[in-house]
Amino acid sequence: RYPNQAVVLRAAGEGNWFHQFRAVTLIRISPFPYILYNYCSVATRVKYGPYITGSLLGMVPEVFVAIYTGNLVKTLAEASSAEEHGLSVTQIILNILGFLGTVATTILITKYAKRQLETMKKEEEALLL
Known part of the structure; x- marks a missing residue:
């Protein structure tokens, strides 16, 4: 159901600290169910540090x-x-x-996150070929 995020999450487990942090942050910002994401991140090799910091930063827009x-x-x-x-x-x-500024900023951040996730997916697919 969420193949794009699954590819990025698999790729995140293989990358360095910053790569994992970036993937976690972008997935937290995107509309991806938290429960499913938590399960997938445990199943991959995402380290604890990037997971916690990326989760905290990625959840800021929603909390705000x-x-x-x-x-x-x-x-x-x-x-x-x-x-x-x-x-x-x-x-x-x-x-x-x-209120309109908050909604607009949230939409822009979500679009940016989706674009970055797509870029990461293409990078992962290029490495697999």
């Missing part, structure tokens, strides 16, 4: 989006309560721009 979205929902909930005076036009515009 979750935190920002939660904060935005909290702000909107507080603004809609009767006790608060509501949000000013400037605050509304800044919240919308911040």
Whole structure:
């Protein structure tokens, strides 16, 4: 079901520390199920150091989006309560721009990760030929 990521993960097990780190980070950023990825990384020769650091760095965008979205929902909930005076036009515009910027950045990072994974897959296929 995920042949591109499987090829990259197999290749990552064969590479040096940075190659493994890069593969782990890119796969964590891409939409690849964590449970399946964890199983595959154990089955390959990805070392502990690149796995942990790549996982931590690769999960930052997702965590940032979750935190920002939660904060935005909290702000909107507080603004809609009767006790608060509501949000000013400037605050509304800044919240919308911040949310759109977060979504756009996440999309760009995901596209970059997919492109890099495709490059790594082609490099691995070239080595096998």
